[in-house]
Amino acid sequence: MPSQVKTAKPSSDAHTWNRLLILHAHVEGKLAAVLQRRHGLGLSEYRALGFLDEAERSELRMTELADRLGLNQSSVTRLVGRLNTAEFTYRDLCPDDKRGAYTVLTDAGRTRYREARATYDATLSAALDELAAADPGHATIVAAARSAA
Amino acid sequence: MPSQVKTAKPSSDAHTWNRLLILHAHVEGKLAAVLQRRHGLGLSEYRALGFLDEAERSELRMTELADRLGLNQSSVTRLVGRLNTAEFTYRDLCPDDKRGAYTVLTDAGRTRYREARATYDATLSAALDELAAADPGHATIVAAARSAA
DNA sequence: ACAAAAAGCATGCACGTACAACTAAAGTGG
DNA sequence: CCACTTTAGTTGTACGTGCATGCTTTTTGT
Numbered sequence: 444m445p446s447q448v449k450t451a452k453p454s455s456d457a458h459t460w461n462r463l464l465i466l467h468a469h470v471e472g473k474l475a476a477v478l479q480r481r482h483g484l485g486l487s488e489y490r491a492l493g494f495l496d497e498a499e500r501s502e503l504r505m506t507e508l509a510d511r512l513g514l515n516q517s518s519v520t521r522l523v524g525r526l527n528t529a530e531f532t533y534r535d536l537c538p539d540d541k542r543g544a545y546t547v548l549t550d551a552g553r554t555r556y557r558e559a560r561a562t563y564d565a566t567l568s569a570a571l572d573e574l575a576a577a578d579p580g581h582a583t584i585v586a587a588a589r590s591a592a
Numbered sequence: 593m594p595s596q597v598k599t600a601k602p603s604s605d606a607h608t609w610n611r612l613l614i615l616h617a618h619v620e621g622k623l624a625a626v627l628q629r630r631h632g633l634g635l636s637e638y639r640a641l642g643f644l645d646e647a648e649r650s651e652l653r654m655t656e657l658a659d660r661l662g663l664n665q666s667s668v669t670r671l672v673g674r675l676n677t678a679e680f681t682y683r684d685l686c687p688d689d690k691r692g693a694y695t696v697l698t699d700a701g702r703t704r705y706r707e708a709r710a711t712y713d714a715t716l717s718a719a720l721d722e723l724a725a726a727d728p729g730h731a732t733i734v735a736a737a738r739s740a741a
Numbered sequence: 742a743c744a745a746a747a748a749g750c751a752t753g754c755a756c757g758t759a760c761a762a763c764t765a766a767a768g769t770g771g
Numbered sequence: 772c773c774a775c776t777t778t779a780g781t782t783g784t785a786c787g788t789g790c791a792t793g794c795t796t797t798t799t800g801t
Contacts, residue, residue: 453642453646453709453713454713454716454717455738456713456716456717456720456738457709457712457713457716459737459738460619460716460737461639462737463616463737464662465662467612467616468662469662470609485756485757487757487758490610493602504779504780505779505780505781506778506779506780513613513614513617513618514757514758514759515758515759515760516779516780516781517758517759517760517761517780517781517782518757518758518759519780520780520781520782521757521758521781522757522758537779540766540767540778540779541765541766541767542765542766542767542778542779542780543766543778543779543780544779544780560602560606563606564602564603564605564606567603567605567606567609568603568605571605583736583739584733584736584737586736587732587733587735587736587737588608588609588611588612588733588736589604589605589608590732634786634787636787636788653749653750654749654750655748655749655750663787663788663789664788664789664790665749665750665751666750666751666752666788666789666790666791667787667788667789668750669750669751669752670751670787670788671787671788686749689748689749689796689797690795690796690797691748691749691750691795691796691797692748692749692750692796693749693750
């Protein structure tokens with residue numbers, strides 16, 4: 444008789460999602476801390492540089508960045524503002540679309556990114572290892588995430 | 593010859609982690625939107641109510657909440673402040689430890705939580721279904737997350 | 742028993758993000 | 772062509788969170 448007792452438990456999905464949230468918070472926290480401390484980069488800044496590095500001609504439009512980062516457009520305006528101030532990127536106007544603005548990676552930006560990437564990758568896999576070892580519940584998710592390459 | 597070409601790709605872990613970030617952002621975004629719109633609850637507030645509902649005597653200490661929510665302790669002070677103002681919880685002092693403070697769920701809080709939970713659970717599984725259907729890469733993670741119950 | 746260290750919580754402050762409103766430049770239909 | 776709608780991006784504002792700090796109470800070590 445699976446009915447409602449005094450304190451109903453959350454659905455199974457919800458319960459597992461909570462686990463993923465903990466995992467997410469833990470890993471992102473470590474990544475953010477180490478990137479900030481060792482390279483002076485925020486998480487979104489690091490990732491923005493990464494997307495720019497991958498992109499053709501090392502440039503992307505605001506909307507592109509917003510989509511890939513999963514951020515609001517206005518957030519990206521300010522994010523790119525910070526990157527420009529740090530001279531990791533510069534702003535380039537679109538010739539064919541006068542509304543548009545490209546954000547272009549500078550050499551300094553690329554260099555900083557590649558320095559940081561080693562740290563990032565190492566920290567990430569270490570954090571995943573650690574979580575997988577600490578809790579079999581996490582291990583399942585971690586394993587799946589890793590095999591989803 | 594797998595050496596470094598002009599634009600090196602991020603590690604496999606990093607690449608897959610990006611996927612999980614997209615998944616996370618997407619799901620959390622939907623949950624946050626629907627909870628705010630239909631129940632006037634933020635995501636952390638909802639989850640705090642949930643943990644309180646599960647807890648013995650429907651009360652938890654600040655640190656407990658912080659741990660379970662994956663939030664900073666000072667964030668929880670303010671979070672609980674909001675809950676108290678809304679009268680979903682009230683503050684109760686610890687008899688045996690004069691430093692401690694319990695946050696106790698009120699009937700109104702429990703009611704609001706249980707109303708919201710239906711919405712939350714439905715939205716969550718819908719969002720997971722949608723993502724799994726849209727992209728097999730996500731599907732792998734979603735399936736694992738779900739089986740990790 | 743007492744000084745020193747640690748734990749629990751609150752407060753000041755700064756930062757990153759979201760939302761809404763706005764400007765400007767394209768696209769679209771009559 | 773000209774109004775209308777849509778798209779790209781920026782700015783004002785508010786909110787939630789983290790970090791550093793401070794205060795009180797408990798624990799620890801000698």
